[in-house]
Amino acid sequence: MMKVMAFVGSPRKGGNTSKIVNSICTGLKENGHAVEVYYLSELDNVGCKACDSCQANKVEYCAINDKMTTLLPKIADADCIIVGTPVYMLQLSGITKNFLDRLFTFYRRSNHTARYLPGKKYMTVTCNGAPAEAFGNVTEYLNQLFNGSFKMKNVGNIITGNLTNKDDILKQQGVLEQAEELGRKLS
Numbered sequence: 001m002m003k004v005m006a007f008v009g010s011p012r013k014g015g016n017t018s019k020i021v022n023s024i025c026t027g028l029k030e031n032g033h034a035v036e037v038y039y040l041s042e043l044d045n046v047g048c049k050a051c052d053s054c055q056a057n058k059v060e061y062c063a064i065n066d067k068m069t070t071l072l073p074k075i076a077d078a079d080c081i082i083v084g085t086p087v088y089m090l091q092l093s094g095i096t097k098n099f100l101d102r103l104f105t106f107y108r109r110s111n112h113t114a115r116y117l118p119g120k121k122y123m124t125v126t127c128n129g130a131p132a133e134a135f136g137n138v139t140e141y142l143n144q145l146f147n148g149s150f151k152m153k154n155v156g157n158i159i160t161g162n163l164t165n166k167d168d169i170l171k172q173q174g175v176l177e178q179a180e181e182l183g184r185k186l187s
């Protein structure tokens with residue numbers, strides 16, 4: 001049994017990103033894993049303040065007193081992290097970037113290493129209005145961060161497109177099946 005935390009980076013609850021992430025979670029639960037889904041728009045995360053408290057080891061995780069800080073020890077303890085984001089203005093959404101910035105506490109600028117995260121698994125989901133292949137750059141960036149900087153293990157990248165309205169992904173049942181399968185086969 002793995003502990004999985006899934007983060008939805010679209011403020012549109014029940015939208016395409018949310019539906020795909022929830023399909024992965026359905027598969028994960030069938031597989032016996034424990035999953036918690038977090039909607040980043042509900043965290044009121046104002047972003048990293050660059051106070052350097054984490055880098056100077058003045059606090060265990062983060063000096064900001066908000067919900068995101070309470071999630072940091074849970075992230076340190078999780079086995080797998082899922083991050084789903086819509087593409088906004090050619091990039092990942094702002095709330096997703098604000099979330100990623102708060103993971104700075106896991107990075108050690110002094111020697112360019114990461115603590116707690118190396119070896120954990122991660123999956124990414126991206127959704128855009130343009131055809132799927134148009135914004136591979138967002139997935140590349142996420143892989144650069146999670147695999148490159150944090151030394152986490154990539155267990156799946158779902159890249160989707162042609163999604164404008166909230167329910168458009170329902171016309172791409174194959175993607176939702178692929179997402180469920182990804183969850184079902186995580187080991």
Ligand SMILES: Cc1cc2nc3c(=O)[nH]c(=O)nc-3n(C[C@H](O)[C@H](O)[C@H](O)COP(=O)(O)O)c2cc1C
Nearest residue numbers: 010012015016017086087088089090128129130163
């Ligand atoms: C502010 C904003 C900016 C967007 N920018 C882009 C973009 O640059 N390229 C693109 O292909 N789609 C863009 N879209 C469309 C969304 O990526 C697409 O509808 C996606 O499926 C939304 O995910 P959701 O259903 O989970 O909210 C944008 C949507 C919004 C609201």
